[in-house]
Amino acid sequence: MKTIIDNYIRKEMFPNIWCPGCGNGIVLGAIIRAIDELKWDKNEIVAVSGIGCSSRITGYVDFCTMNTTHGRALPFATGIKMAKPDLKVIVVMGDGDCSAIGGNHFIHAARRNIDLTAIIINNMIYGMTGGQYSPLTPTGKFGSTAPYGNIDQTFDLAELATAAGASYVARGTVYNARQSSSLIKKALDKKGFSVVEIISDCPISYGKMNKMKSPVDMLKWIKDITVSKKVWEALSEEEKEGKLVTGEFVNIDRMDYSEKYKGIIKKAQEMGGNKQ
Amino acid sequence: MNNQKNIKLLQGNEACVEGALLSGVKFFAGYPITPSSEIAEGMAKKLPKIGGKFIQMEDEIASMAAVIGASMAGLKSLTATSGPGMCLKQENLGFAIINEIPCVVVNAQRGGPSTGLPTKPSQGDMMQARWGTHGDHPIIALAPSTVNEILTLTIKAFNFSEKYRTPVILLLDEVIAHMREKVEIPAPEDIEVINRKKPTVPPEEYLPFKPDEDGVPPMANFGEGYRYHITGLVHNYKGLPTSDSQEIDAFIRRLHNKIEKSIKDIIIIERYLLDDAKIALIAYGSVARAAERTVKLAREEGLKVGLLKLLTIWPFCSEEVNKLAQQVDLIIVPEMNLGQMVLEVERASRGKCRVVPYGRVDGELINPIEILGKIREEIKK
Numbered sequence: 001m002k003t004i005i006d007n008y009i010r011k012e013m014f015p016n017i018w019c020p021g022c023g024n025g026i027v028l029g030a031i032i033r034a035i036d037e038l039k040w041d042k043n044e045i046v047a048v049s050g051i052g053c054s055s056r057i058t059g060y061v062d063f064c065t066m067n068t069t070h071g072r073a074l075p076f077a078t079g080i081k082m083a084k085p086d087l088k089v090i091v092v093m094g095d096g097d098c099s100a101i102g103g104n105h106f107i108h109a110a111r112r113n114i115d116l117t118a119i120i121i122n123n124m125i126y127g128m129t130g131g132q133y134s135p136l137t138p139t140g141k142f143g144s145t146a147p148y149g150n151i152d153q154t155f156d157l158a159e160l161a162t163a164a165g166a167s168y169v170a171r172g173t174v175y176n177a178r179q180s181s182s183l184i185k186k187a188l189d190k191k192g193f194s195v196v197e198i199i200s201d202c203p204i205s206y207g208k209m210n211k212m213k214s215p216v217d218m219l220k221w222i223k224d225i226t227v228s229k230k231v232w233e234a235l236s237e238e239e240k241e242g243k244l245v246t247g248e249f250v251n252i253d254r255m256d257y258s259e260k261y262k263g264i265i266k267k268a269q270e271m272g273g274n275k276q
Numbered sequence: 277m278n279n280q281k282n283i284k285l286l287q288g289n290e291a292c293v294e295g296a297l298l299s300g301v302k303f304f305a306g307y308p309i310t311p312s313s314e315i316a317e318g319m320a321k322k323l324p325k326i327g328g329k330f331i332q333m334e335d336e337i338a339s340m341a342a343v344i345g346a347s348m349a350g351l352k353s354l355t356a357t358s359g360p361g362m363c364l365k366q367e368n369l370g371f372a373i374i375n376e377i378p379c380v381v382v383n384a385q386r387g388g389p390s391t392g393l394p395t396k397p398s399q400g401d402m403m404q405a406r407w408g409t410h411g412d413h414p415i416i417a418l419a420p421s422t423v424n425e426i427l428t429l430t431i432k433a434f435n436f437s438e439k440y441r442t443p444v445i446l447l448l449d450e451v452i453a454h455m456r457e458k459v460e461i462p463a464p465e466d467i468e469v470i471n472r473k474k475p476t477v478p479p480e481e482y483l484p485f486k487p488d489e490d491g492v493p494p495m496a497n498f499g500e501g502y503r504y505h506i507t508g509l510v511h512n513y514k515g516l517p518t519s520d521s522q523e524i525d526a527f528i529r530r531l532h533n534k535i536e537k538s539i540k541d542i543i544i545i546e547r548y549l550l551d552d553a554k555i556a557l558i559a560y561g562s563v564a565r566a567a568e569r570t571v572k573l574a575r576e577e578g579l580k581v582g583l584l585k586l587l588t589i590w591p592f593c594s595e596e597v598n599k600l601a602q603q604v605d606l607i608i609v610p611e612m613n614l615g616q617m618v619l620e621v622e623r624a625s626r627g628k629c630r631v632v633p634y635g636r637v638d639g640e641l642i643n644p645i646e647i648l649g650k651i652r653e654e655i656k657k
Binding site: 080 | 327329338350368514517
């Protein structure tokens, strides 16, 4: 039986490289379902990624796809969008990719409010390289480079994106794939810089080092540490400790970068004509 | 036909802007850095007038990435920087090489290492231009020595990048980037502008990395109905990652061969009074200007000196240098570093004549008199 997914994947690339129980496949499914509901033309979609397990997503989808360098997916996507503003440009990143090596690009893409959708698969670890701690590894948790526990503070990517000026910011989980898909759909449909962080699981690297050996253990843990906005608001500061809030945080209408640049072109041409 | 020549007094960096516009540039991404900033400023002003796009990115890495992205979407793209920025661009320069994405990168060289000498000239980045990004790869690098040549070689750089699907480095130095000279701006109809080959097959038959006979695969721009994958991983004809050793070998060799087999088209040199020369100077960039003057002065003294001026520095003109080494007794290589090009000259000469470096790294230009002094000193030996 042919499913929706079949219409959007490069079959020759399967089986994928992800470990059993990895959340990346759930996110891939959520993205595809969102795109299918939007009825976008595959020829007009460009998917861009950086480096890491999550970044392999671009190899699996039948769009124009670009698996770029570590942390740099957003500036590559910025060039594509500037060149052809009618293309729908989706950027998929991991937590290390987006918040460590790509952190500067992330805040500036948000600041410009360029019309891209950034989907961050946050499994709180560098999975591909063997479980080193990332800027999103919770304090106190373990990684292969944090054998005595992580002393770093984490970023809140949603708050970071909000402060930097994104037009749409949301957070979902692989535990709640349907909600994630609908958040992604709204993000894709949003004009301007949109961000969806999906809390995901890495049973092989993160789970093993943090006493959650099975994917089910990890999904249960994700369920336990995440709360909806409504529940979150009723929690005391103490209760909020170690928890992540899910849902939609920002949804505003603001002129996007390409639209603003059209104004620059108009102004430049009015001032000096077409002459060089 | 308008017979009146369009002559302007331009700064080197401004000439680069004019050359890029004549080449059909439609996108620039950059980051402020001395001594190349005037290129970004010119682009910011002029690109929107022709419907092109300019963006100042958050850093040099991002500028290089944006340029590659824009080129993938079909726009001829340019970025400009200097040594410290060039270091940062190397990562994505490699991405452009492995994915055969046309673009032009200007490096207005200043003294280094590190912050070095922001407002003084250097030729310290010649080897960086060749080997700066990691891995085994080819590169094309052009090096003008006059403001007029900056214009003509910028056009060449775009043409080579489109024709061979490769990034091209335009290596200036602080002096020619900032000096003002008379430039003849050609009429658009008088210049050759090359655009990338497009696929002639329908999307379902398109193999994005299957080369034509010239070693260069036709390139479909994103958004034109051809859906395919681009990756920094070594890839097969489809653009998908491969670990097949035969495919890997063929791919890496093809990247080199597509440049190597067109070396006659790519290498641009000028021979000045070399026919009867017994001593040859080999130089590029602003040093070539001084060397040309040295040749005149030496000839007045009855010394048979000539100049081989390189406009293409990578790939290196080994064959020409080898021939020259068989003709002359001595080659002197003046350069604003402690010996980079001289290594290539030695290699190409294969011991057929004496090869002597003459380096200067104090941030000052090499002048004609000191090269002449070096000649006098060497002929006594």
